[in-house]
Amino acid sequence: MRHPSLTLLAASLLLASGVACAADTTIPSAAVKTAEQLRDKAMHDDTGYRIVTSLTEIGPRLAGSPADQRGVDWAVAEFKALGFDKVYTEPVTYPKWVRRSEHGAIVSPFPQRLVLTALGYSPGTPKGGLTAQIVRFEGLDALKAANPAAIKGKIVFVDYRMHRYKDGHDYGVGSPIRVEGPVIAQAKGAAGYLLRTVGTDPHSRTPNTGVTGFRDQTKTIPAAAVSNPDADQLERALATGKPVTVRLDLDCGIEGQYTGANVIGEITGAKHPDQVVAIGGHLDSWDPGTGAIDDGAGVAIAMAAGKLIHDLPQRPDRTIRVIAFANEEMGLWGGRAYAEKHAGDVRKFQLGTESDFGAGQVWRMSASVKPEARGAIEQIAKVLSPIGVAYDAKRPGGGGSDLSQMHGKGMAALSLTQDGTNYFDWHHTAADTLDKIDPKDMAQNVAVYAAFSYMAAQADGDFGSAPGAFANDGAGD
Incomplete structure (x- = not known):
């Protein structure tokens, strides 16, 4: 048995030396009970689906x-x-990229139309189009290793085929091919860039658009994605052993600057109004579809969760802040602007995450929090477990796409992983429409966001947000 007087003496010495014993963060039992009620109500509530339906009626929302x-x-x-207490906007300025038209074709050895889509920040082709021989690479590493002499004056074609996974991890291979590939090809003297679509539908001729890594507009080349069937056709043409010539005709490019806005709604906390639980999605979308799964769903999930908390008999202790971010698609402009503006207040961010992976059911939760808050995360996990969410204590939490920027500043963060098995069939395509959302799945997402947000707002203690707090946790989404 430890001697009481020695224990008190040790504590006194610690306090005298300026070292305080960190208290564990916990969630009161009354808050847990309310969160369970919120969860159960949300599972039978259609607010989220009604919100995303309304948003998609605007149509595609290209930044x-x-x-x-x-x-x-x-x-x-x-x-x-919806009754949010405070609604305001914060300006976000970025390059304005426009798409007017896009066409492509195999010129030889056999003429064929190609279904393609221009990539963000791609310049247009010269008047009359760009016609050149293509040179194929299996992936990004092969392109990086290529001799520039084999590329100069040609159209680079990177032919990597994405596969379906529940967590969508193959996007970690496909996305860099789209973002970094055109920049590498331009530096090696290529005349243009094509890639097999960063998508998983093997049959549909709906190529997935997306952004490139072009930032210096004096160093760009026309860049586009071809659908999987059209990439297959290119493969067959190359298999003949004859030179394959392609024509690209893209009318697109940057037209100056534009100032949009992050739109923010708050449910004001009753005890600590300056401390916030941050949730959200991004308001912009690519232009072929109506932005239902990317990311109308995320905006609707966060708004609906806030609405359910608003409708409780009493306000939460801390503020629930819902952010509809501007221009995520062209480079996290809204998220980066938000983080730059609010970095000095990072300690006031209790916990945060963003929904930006469609509307499939949330099946996994992970967290980046201080060690003393792990017990509170386990309490949240216990509430979410009955609706199919498993807690992976070994994975970090990245905060989602835009809120990853606040996490990078030191915000404690969750990752709430949705079922993305079919997400990349529709992501950034004309097929991103409301029919891809199951209202029951949407309700489950709202239940997850409402329950976790409320519990975080009611916690006794914090989750560890502080400047640079999670700089080494390797978080990502």
Whole structure:
């Protein structure tokens, strides 16, 4: 048995030396009970589905397009209609990229139309198009290792085929091919860039668009993605052993700067209004579809979760802040602007995460929090377990796409992984439409976000947010 007087003496010495014993963060039993009620109510509530239905009626919301402002106006009005206590915007400025038309074809050895889509920040082709021989690479490493002499003046074609996985991890291979590949090809003297679509539908001729890594507009080349069937056709043409010539005709490019906005709604905390639980999604979308799964769903999930907490008899202890981010698709512009503006207040961020992986059911939770808050995370996990969410204590939490930027500043964060088995069939394509969302799955997402947000808001103690707090945890989404 430890001697009481020695224990008190040790504690006194620690306090005298300026070292305090960190108290564990816990969630009161009353808050757990309320969170369970929120969860159960949300599972039978259609608020989230009704919100995303309304948002998709605006149509595609390409950043900087006329629909971008309509989306901002919609979000302000929707937050107010849902009863949020405070609704405001914060400006976000970025390059305005426009898409007007896009065409492609195999010229030889046998003429064939190619179904393709221009990639973000791609310049247009010269008048009359760009016609050149293609040179094929199996992946990014092969392109990096290639002799520039084999590339100069040609159209690089990177032919990596993505596969379906529940957690969508093959995007970690496909996305760099789309983002980094054009930059590498340009530096090696290529005239243009094609890639097999960063998507998993093997049959549909709906190529997945997306952003490139072009930032210096003096160093760009026309870049596009071809659908899987069209990439197969290119493979067959190359298999003949004859030179394959392709024509690209892209009318697109940057037209100056545009100032959009992050739109923010708050449910004000009753005890600690300056401390926030941050959730959200991004308001913009690519232009072929209507942005239902990417990311109308995320905006709707967060708004609906906030609405359910708003409707409780008493306000939460801390503020629930829902953020509809601007221009995530072209490079996390809204998330980066938000993090730069609010980095000095990172300690006031209790916990945060963003929904940006469709509307499939959440099946896994992970967290980046201080050790003393792991017990509170386990309490959250216990509430979410009955609706199919497993807690992986070994994985870090990244905070989602835009809120990853606040996590990088030191915000404690969750990752709430949705079932993305079919997500990349539709991601960034004309097939990103409302019919891809199951209302029951949407309700489960809202239940997860409402329950965790409320529990975090009611916690006794914090989750460890502080400048640079999670710099070495390797978090990612």
